[in-house]
Amino acid sequence: MPKTIDNDLCGTDHCPGYGSAAKYIATAVAEVHKDSTVYDIGTITIVEIMGRHAGWLTGASALAGLAGTPPDFIYFPEIPFDMDVFLHNAESVYKANNHCLITVSEGIRYANGMFVSEAGYSSGDGFGHEQLGGLAAMLSSIVKQRTGAKVRGIEMSLLQRCGAHLASQTDIDEAFLAGKAAVECALSGHTGKMIAFTREGGGGTYRCGITYEPLSVCANAERKVPREWITESGTFVTQEFIDYALPLIQGENSRKIENGLPRFSKLKKIPAKK
Numbered sequence: 001m002p003k004t005i006d007n008d009l010c011g012t013d014h015c016p017g018y019g020s021a022a023k024y025i026a027t028a029v030a031e032v033h034k035d036s037t038v039y040d041i042g043t044i045t046i047v048e049i050m051g052r053h054a055g056w057l058t059g060a061s062a063l064a065g066l067a068g069t070p071p072d073f074i075y076f077p078e079i080p081f082d083m084d085v086f087l088h089n090a091e092s093v094y095k096a097n098n099h100c101l102i103t104v105s106e107g108i109r110y111a112n113g114m115f116v117s118e119a120g121y122s123s124g125d126g127f128g129h130e131q132l133g134g135l136a137a138m139l140s141s142i143v144k145q146r147t148g149a150k151v152r153g154i155e156m157s158l159l160q161r162c163g164a165h166l167a168s169q170t171d172i173d174e175a176f177l178a179g180k181a182a183v184e185c186a187l188s189g190h191t192g193k194m195i196a197f198t199r200e201g202g203g204g205t206y207r208c209g210i211t212y213e214p215l216s217v218c219a220n221a222e223r224k225v226p227r228e229w230i231t232e233s234g235t236f237v238t239q240e241f242i243d244y245a246l247p248l249i250q251g252e253n254s255r256k257i258e259n260g261l262p263r264f265s266k267l268k269k270i271p272a273k274k
Helices: 018-038 058-068 083-097 135-147 167-187 239-249
Strands: 043-049 072-075 100-104 152-154 193-200 207-214
Touching: 018 058, 018 100, 018 167, 018 239, 043 058, 043 135, 058 072, 058 100, 058 239, 072 083, 083 100, 083 135, 100 135, 135 152, 135 207, 167 193, 167 207, 167 239
Parallel strands: 043 100, 043 152, 072 100
Antiparallel strands: 193 207
16 A cells, blocks of 8 residues: 655555645744744745655645745756756746745755755665755855845655644545555455556546556656656746646545544554464
């Protein structure tokens, strides 16, 4: 059963978890946009979003535009990063509008393949991946030196992965669908398969279907944002990306509340016996 908010698994239209994370990111960016533009004091805000090699999460920040609060620029791992162009873009918009909001993927890298945040490496995450982070703070320092503006760096970090209060009901329903399909597949004697989602419907309608892919399809491979879904400038998404992501963030989950706070499930772990 696949699950990754990064949405970078091959063989499936999308991954359980991505819709909820995308909804959280779009909402948070819309709220940050409101906060950063409400004061007369000009600001440049840089929001760091997860995504080591694929920009699906960072691209979701564009959905904030549907609330009238889009970022000015989005920077993807798929597009080689140019610091001079980045600084020019930020300074130009700031001077014109007195504010600038930028979202950046943690995995943006220079044309030579080096991560921009490489200086922030730590020991790794247990999967052989280097831990990235600290990019927003680093870029904020550089932008402040260049512009003299008030600059804020925001690192969403784990918040985008565990914000269940903003979960997409579509995502929740599809996660249950994937689990059900996996159990049925296993009980029928099949193994070595990944539950994959297909996108069905047409004419503006959306429906999620299920298929079964061999693990070889997704193992050690990453699905990146198609280049044609990123604007020619490399700093925003096209309508195709919006059309892809929008159905996945639909629906409000009916969570239980106790003492004004969400009630979380408490599972008793019982070892399985043969």
